Amino acid sequence: MRYGYWMPVFGGWLRNVEDESMQPTWDYVKRLAMRSEEIGFDLSLIAELNLNDIKGERAPSLDAWSTAAALAAVTQKQELMVAVRPTFHNPALLAKQAANIDHISGGRLSLNVVSSWWRDEATKYGVGFEQHDDRYARTAEWLTVLNGVWQEDGFSFNGKYYRVDNNTLQPKPVSRPRPALYAGGESETAKDLISSTCDGYVMHGDEPATIGKRIRDMRERREKKGLPPMQYGVAAYSIIRSSDAEVKKELSRITNVQPGSAGYNNYQQWLAGTQLEQKVSLEDYSVSNRGLRSGLVGTAAQVEDRIAAFEEEGVDFFLLQCSPQLEEMERFADTIISADHLSGMAKNTADDQRI
Incomplete structure (x- = not known):
């Protein structure tokens, strides 16, 4: 199992706690990234939103791409999965920027492709906002251009949304055959595109059985298309305490989001802009990405058992x-x-003794 985490570029994940003691500053994310490598985390997801949907639109948030470039220079091992939204980036120019960060990092860059959902953000930043399936049609063309300019010089493309003529992009990315592409989505349109074009599928938090069902569905899609296996990741909010009473106390602290608060304001808009398989409650929404549904909450032993259940269903990594x-x-x-x-070391020792 790989353990990753969301870089807190919004200053936290709780919509009811104003100050979570992790300011959206370069000093904090630098310290977090460097320390996280030391303690065993090997993946960080850097989200991209120009407005802060956790703490409210007027609260500060860090830019994903300049932050990723800076982190690439001060980390050594960690994969940097940077979110990118096609509606906000020309694909050929983004490919150039990403290739440069990939070189800075020594081949540790990956992309999490997100088809935007927040109409107000797009309007405030002067970007067009399209309907759900139109956004995915744009994303399909965007990925075609991205892959084309990464993999060959003289690439040309003429589509509904994008056009490039005889492109040259040098240097090409360090990563081979290209930086890994991840994406998430629960609509039929999203799953068809992701299973055709991406290397990994990242999911909102949910029960292990529900996650397993989604993984089996994506595996079948990949097999029918003659494509190799994907990596599967799940978002999770983690609470580890020594007793049930301590766990309940912490859950109560983080889930009492009140209507009218800064973090509540775009709840209905978020629901309207997505196509989810299950209804999301306000308690689910109290932390980002349905993380509480994954259930990495309890004593260490309980969380270990829960992780084992996800691993049994085919999960490869968590984003905490x-x-x-x-x-x-x-x-x-x-x-x-x-x-x-320690468990892995013991298993390797036992395997060696059997040889």
Whole structure:
């Protein structure tokens, strides 16, 4: 199992706690990235929103791409999965920027392709906002251009949304055959596109059985298209405590979002802009990406059992959120990642003894 986390570029994940002790500053994300490598986290997702949908539109948030470039220079091992929204980026220019960051990082860049959902953000930044299926049609062309200019010089494309003529992009990315592409989505349109074009499928939090069903569906789609296996990741909010009473206390602290609060304002707009398989409650929405549904909440032993259930269903990595991020990630590393490492060492020793 790989353990990744969301970089808190919004200053936190809770819509009811104003100050989570993780400011959206370069100093904080730099310290978090460097320390997270030391304690065993090998993947960070850097989200892209120009407005802050967690703390409210007037709250600060960090730009994803300049942050990723800076982090590439101060980290050594961690995969940097940067979110990118086709409606906000020309694909050939983004490909150039991404190739440069890939070189800075030594081949550790990957992309999480997101078809935008927030109409107000697009309007405020002067970007067109299209209907759901039109956004995915744009994304399909966007990916064609991205892959084309990464993989060959003299690439040309003339589509409904994009046109490039005899493009040259040098240097090409370090990653081979190209930086990995991840995406998430629950609509039929999204799953068809992702299964055809991406290397990994990232999912909102949910029960292991529900996640397993989605993985089996995507595996069948890939097999029918003659494509190799994908990587599967799940968002999860982590709470590890020594007793049930402590867990309940923390859950109560983070889920009492009130109508009218800054973090509540775009709840209905978010629901309207997505096509989800299941209804999302306000409690689900209290933390980002339905992370509580994954159930990495409880004592260390309970969380270990839950992780094992996800692994049994085919999950390859988690993308964790917690609050405050660094302190809770230290706790997770001490109790879960260290235990995984020791278990792996014991298994390797037993295998060696059988040889």
